[in-house]
Amino acid sequence: MSAALICFEPACRARYDTREVIYNCPRCGGLLEAIADPPALNAGVLKQLWRQRRASNLPIDQSGVWRYREIIPYFDDAADIVTLREGNTPLLEAPRAAQYAGLDRLVFKHQGFNPTGSFKDNGMTCGASQARLLGMPRVACVSTGNTSASMAAYAAAAGLQPFIFIPHGNISYGKLAQALDYGAHTLQVEANFDQILALVRVLSEKLGIYLLNSINPFRIEGQKTIVFEMLDQRDWQPPDWIVLPGGNLGNVSAFGKGLREMHAMGLISKLPRLAVVQAAGSAPFYEFMQHGGEFASNPHPETLATAIKIGDPVSWPKARFEIEQSRGVVERVTEQEIADAKAIIGRCGIGCEPASAATLAGLRKLVAAGAVRAGDDVVAVLTGNVLKDPDYVFRYHTGQLEAPDKSMLRSTFGNQPVVVPNDANRIAQVIAGL
Numbered sequence: 001m002s003a004a005l006i007c008f009e010p011a012c013r014a015r016y017d018t019r020e021v022i023y024n025c026p027r028c029g030g031l032l033e034a035i036a037d038p039p040a041l042n043a044g045v046l047k048q049l050w051r052q053r054r055a056s057n058l059p060i061d062q063s064g065v066w067r068y069r070e071i072i073p074y075f076d077d078a079a080d081i082v083t084l085r086e087g088n089t090p091l092l093e094a095p096r097a098a099q100y101a102g103l104d105r106l107v108f109k110h111q112g113f114n115p116t117g118s119f120k121d122n123g124m125t126c127g128a129s130q131a132r133l134l135g136m137p138r139v140a141c142v143s144t145g146n147t148s149a150s151m152a153a154y155a156a157a158a159g160l161q162p163f164i165f166i167p168h169g170n171i172s173y174g175k176l177a178q179a180l181d182y183g184a185h186t187l188q189v190e191a192n193f194d195q196i197l198a199l200v201r202v203l204s205e206k207l208g209i210y211l212l213n214s215i216n217p218f219r220i221e222g223q224k225t226i227v228f229e230m231l232d233q234r235d236w237q238p239p240d241w242i243v244l245p246g247g248n249l250g251n252v253s254a255f256g257k258g259l260r261e262m263h264a265m266g267l268i269s270k271l272p273r274l275a276v277v278q279a280a281g282s283a284p285f286y287e288f289m290q291h292g293g294e295f296a297s298n299p300h301p302e303t304l305a306t307a308i309k310i311g312d313p314v315s316w317p318k319a320r321f322e323i324e325q326s327r328g329v330v331e332r333v334t335e336q337e338i339a340d341a342k343a344i345i346g347r348c349g350i351g352c353e354p355a356s357a358a359t360l361a362g363l364r365k366l367v368a369a370g371a372v373r374a375g376d377d378v379v380a381v382l383t384g385n386v387l388k389d390p391d392y393v394f395r396y397h398t399g400q401l402e403a404p405d406k407s408m409l410r411s412t413f414g415n416q417p418v419v420v421p422n423d424a425n426r427i428a429q430v431i432a433g434l
């Protein structure tokens with residue numbers, strides 16, 4: 001088996017050993033991709049093998065990432081693998097959300113069912129395992145909250161020492177609380193995500209700490225299993241569209257790579273189209289794909305969907321490539337559109353964090369514009385659990401949600417709690433009026 005880290009820049013394509021501790025191409029500075037030979041087994045045999053593993057009690061078979069280990073063949077020794085049984089996230093039918101978007105049918109793949117409540121666990125199991133394989137005892141990341149929660153948990157499980165860097169005052173308490181509980185050294189920096197990423201890259205090199213942001217190609221390898229599991233759950237019938245929110249753009253890069261590999265291996269007959277949705281106040285990738293020219297970062301990104309409050313996404317070259325390869329689209333949505341879509345997802349009995357709801361808000365716009373048709377087969381990916389940001393939920397439902405520009409968001413689908421006296425008759429009257 002041959003595997004390598006390969007520079008993503010077409011003009012460079014330099015190759016490096018997968019055991020090198022590098023995150024960008026030392027020759028040209030480009031992004032790196034982990035590439036391995038395709039599995040020796042044919043598509044039919046792989047499908048059967050992966051299905052059989054669902055009945056196994058082996059930890060690596062129970063993991064929705066390592067069950068597909070033939071497509072992440074960088075680990076010879078299962079002892080290096082740290083798993084919390086990540087993945088295994090459901091496809092959930094959501095008729096009410098479909099109706100809201102103008103679709104006949106809509107299915108959510110809910111990554112919030114992961115051990116730390118977000119899709120980051122799919123990537124982190126792989127990144128943390130790589131840290132262990134490399135013998136790097138300390139790991140670091142900058143995060144809008146989910147990466148840090150996930151890294152903290154996997155580092156703890158793997159016996160590594162986690163250092164997390166977060167923008168002070170800009171991550172939800174649910175996520176911060178997780179990192180503290182999992183025992184991460186937590187540094188709150190007075191800067192935004194993009195500024196801190198630059199800082200952490202310097203620090204990790206200087207101090208020999210392994211960097212576990214999505215610039216790390218092994219994170220991307222783990223995250224690509226999200227689409228393998230999705231297609232496995234659909235008996236390998238590709239949807240027309242896969243919709244996901246975009247922040248640092250690691251996830252769309254992972255999905256695109258996974259889908260291309262699946263297609264090349266003969267596991268699926270066509271490539272689904274990718275639709276990335278950004279928050280309007282943090283939408284540099286939308287602007288770039290819309291207007292072309294040089295990629296321009298946004299020095300002051302703003303959105304209440306703090307998970308995707310990123311103005312200088314490192315993976316934009318990969319994301320552009322994957323959008324082009326899949327004939328995809330990029331959309332942007334307002335704070336009000338995100339908040340209302342989130343409440344609709346809640347009413348489906350599903351729930352998600354604000355960034356995830358950008359998918360439904362974006363779909364509604366794409367259907368209205370005719371880019372997605374009502375009868376299309378669509379899977380939207382909910383990236384995080386509703387309990388990640390309860391403050392946002394409470395404020396929306398009680399009419400107290402203030403947008404970054406200080407305007408108050410409408411509580412269109414609000415659900416106010418009602419204060420009642422300790423009196424059965426009075427409560428019966430209140431219930432009669434509901």
Ligand code: F0G
Binds near residue numbers: 245
């Ligand atoms: N949704 C959620 C819930 C996220 O936490 C993130 C990213 C995204 C979407 C966007 O994914 O960056 O791959 O485009 N959160 C990162 C973090 C940046 O630090 O937790 P992306």
